[in-house]
Amino acid sequence: MGRTASTHASLKSRPFEPVNRPVHAPAREVVEDQLWYLDAHPTHSNDCATDRLLAAVLLSAKIRPFPVVARQVLSLLGDEDYRTADLEGVILKDPALSATFLRIANSALYRSLVPCESVLMACARLGRNAVREIVVGVVTMEMFRDIKSRGATIRDHCAGTAAIARTMADEWGLRSGDQLFLLGILHDLGKLLGIQCGIESYDGLPPSSLDTPDRLHLLERDRLGYDHAVLGAHVLHAWKLPEPIAQIVAWHHQPERAYAGGGVVGMQVALLRLADRLEYRLRHDSAPSEVVIDELSTSPDARHVGISAADLRSTWQPMVDAREEVLALFRR
Numbered sequence: 322m323g324r325t326a327s328t329h330a331s332l333k334s335r336p337f338e339p340v341n342r343p344v345h346a347p348a349r350e351v352v353e354d355q356l357w358y359l360d361a362h363p364t365h366s367n368d369c370a371t372d373r374l375l376a377a378v379l380l381s382a383k384i385r386p387f388p389v390v391a392r393q394v395l396s397l398l399g400d401e402d403y404r405t406a407d408l409e410g411v412i413l414k415d416p417a418l419s420a421t422f423l424r425i426a427n428s429a430l431y432r433s434l435v436p437c438e439s440v441l442m443a444c445a446r447l448g449r450n451a452v453r454e455i456v457v458g459v460v461t462m463e464m465f466r467d468i469k470s471r472g473a474t475i476r477d478h479c480a481g482t483a484a485i486a487r488t489m490a491d492e493w494g495l496r497s498g499d500q501l502f503l504l505g506i507l508h509d510l511g512k513l514l515g516i517q518c519g520i521e522s523y524d525g526l527p528p529s530s531l532d533t534p535d536r537l538h539l540l541e542r543d544r545l546g547y548d549h550a551v552l553g554a555h556v557l558h559a560w561k562l563p564e565p566i567a568q569i570v571a572w573h574h575q576p577e578r579a580y581a582g583g584g585v586v587g588m589q590v591a592l593l594r595l596a597d598r599l600e601y602r603l604r605h606d607s608a609p610s611e612v613v614i615d616e617l618s619t620s621p622d623a624r625h626v627g628i629s630a631a632d633l634r635s636t637w638q639p640m641v642d643a644r645e646e647v648l649a650l651f652r653r
Contacts, residue, residue, distance in 0.1 A: 350375070351371045351374060351375065351555070352554075352555065352558060352567075355565075355567070355568045355571065356551060356554045356555055356558060356567060356568065356571040357371070357551065357571075358551070358575070359575075359578065362542060362543075362546060364543070365542075365546035369546060370545075370546025370547050371546075371547075373545055373546050373547065374546070374547045374551060374552060374555065375555075377514070377515070377518065377520050377545075377547075377552055378552065378555045378556055378559065380518045380520070381514040381517075381518055381552070381556050382556070382559065384517055384518050385464050385465075385514060385517055385518075387559075387560045388460045388463075388464065390411060390412070390414060390415045390418060390456075390460060391456060391457055391460040391560075393411045394408065394411055394412065394452070394453070394456045394457075395453065395457070395560075395561065395562070397411060398449050398452065398453050403449075405441060405444045405445050406441065408444050408452065409439075409440045409441040409444055412440050412444070412456065413440055415460075417463060418456065418459055418460060418463070419440050421459045421463075421650065421651075421653075422440060422443065422455055422456060422459055423437065423439075423440055423443055424650050424653075425455050425458075425459070425647075425650060426443035426446075426447060426455065427443075428643075428646055428647065428650065429488075429639075429642065429643055429646055430484065430487050430488065430491070430502060430643060430646075430647070431447060431451060431455075433446060450499050450500060453500075453503070453563070454499075454500050454502050454503035455502070455503075457503055457506075457507075457562065458483065458502060458503050458506040458507075461506055461507060461510065462476065462479070462480065462506060462651050464513075465513045465517065468513065468516065468517065471516070471523055471531070472512075472513060472516045472517070475509055475512050475513055475516075476513065476651075477604075477648055477651075477652075478509060478600055478601075478604070479505060479506050479507070479508065479509050479510075479513075480505075480506065480647050480648055480651045481505075481600040481603065481604070481644045481647065481648055482505035482506075482508060482509075482593070482596045482597050482600045483501070483502045483503070483504070483505025483506045483596075483647065484502070484505070484640075484643040484644045484646070484647035484648075485505070485596035485599055485600055485603075485640045485643065485644055486501040486502065486504065486505045486592050486593055486595075486596035487501045487502040487505070487643070488636065488639050488640045488643040489501075489592055489595065489596060489628075489636060489640065490592060492635075492636040492639055492640075493628065493632060493636070495588070495592070495626070500563075500566065500589075501589060501592055501593065501596075503566065504566065504569055504570065504589060504593050505593065505596060505597075507553065507557060507566065507570055508550070508553070508570055508573050508593055508597065509549060509553070510549075510552075510553035510556065510557070510570070511548070511549030511550060511551070511552035511553030511554075511556070512537075512549040512553075514549075514552060514553065514556060515541075515549060515552065520545070521541065521544070521545065523537075526540060532601060533601065534594075534597050534598045534601055535574065537549070538550060538574040548574060550570055550571050550572070550573055550574045550575075551571055553570050553571075554567040554568065554570045554571035555567070557570060565585065565586050568586060569586055569589050569590055569593065572586070572590055573590055573593050573594060573597070576590055576591070576594060576621065576622065576625075579591070580621065580625050587625060588625070588626060590622075591622040591623070591625040591626045592622075592626060594620075594622040595617060595620070595622050595623060595626070595628070598617060598620075598622075599613075599617065599640065600644065603640075603641060603644055607641045607645075609634065609637045609638075614630050614633045614634060614637075615630060617633055618630040618632075618633055
């Protein structure tokens with residue numbers, strides 16, 4: 322069921338951002354067309370839900386501001402004529418970032434025949450998109466290094482999903498694989514922000530909703546009027562990450578919208594969802610499971626990408642290995 326005319330007009334009357342909004346300022350309006358929902362919630366008015374969302378975005382920006390080093394890297398990479406030496410200089414300002422950046426550059430996800438011996442070499446060899454996704458992914462994970470208990474589990478889930486998604490694209494030779502590592506890291510950013518800001522503790526929820534894909538977001542929207550995907554997407558929009566990263570994060574629990582439009586958004590939403598579902602399984606048992614393979618290969622996500630049961634079987638061990646390697650890197 323779509324919006325009523327009055328609701329639609331209400332949202333349309335609220336443009337997302339003024340022309341003079343400073344870079345990385347928190348979102349002050351809802352991005353209706355791409356980062357909100359097609360349907361109104363039966364128990365939350367859109368005005369109430371969007372007001373709650375915007376308050377959460379502002380609180381997130383206050384408690385967890387986007388790191389300066391990431392802003393500087395994005396600014397440099399936004400210049401077509403950026404100098405690799407300048408990029409190296411910014412990354413080296415943060416010893417923890419530079420060390421993890423180099424380890425990931427030399428991991429199975431990005432490794433070339435010759436190891437990268439320096440940040441400069443890694444920047445030159447990886448290229449603009451890979452440098453962006455590693456840097457933003459690393460600084461995002463570092464933002465939540467102090468998070469404990471359930472938050473630590475979510476953080477590990479993001480890292481594992483990132484590794485699996487990137488491996489899927491590489492193993493299957495998919496041209497839409499760029500930025501899947503970053504999308505995996507960021508897809509549950511809204512959950513981490515919600516915990517850190519005291520918006521949602523997830524206490525008292527059924528255990529199955531916390532350890533099963535495609536359930537928690539429904540409970541979040543019932544409780545808050547919005548879910549972690551929409552919250553994370555609006556924060557990413559405020560961070561000025563390249564399109565369509567925020568849109569893919571917003572739609573990873575609205576796959577029908579992504580698949581209807583197709584293209585890169587549809588492909589990356591499908592791969593992200595497959596990786597997300599598989600990570601939930603691998604955390605309990607990494608052995609190949611025909612039940613899991615059959616379930617994944619017959620899903621709408623696999624059908625959209627054109628992935629078969631045989632593809633999943635052949636890629637199973639590389640995905641397990643990549644997940645374990647990336648988890649070890651981020652736990653150091």
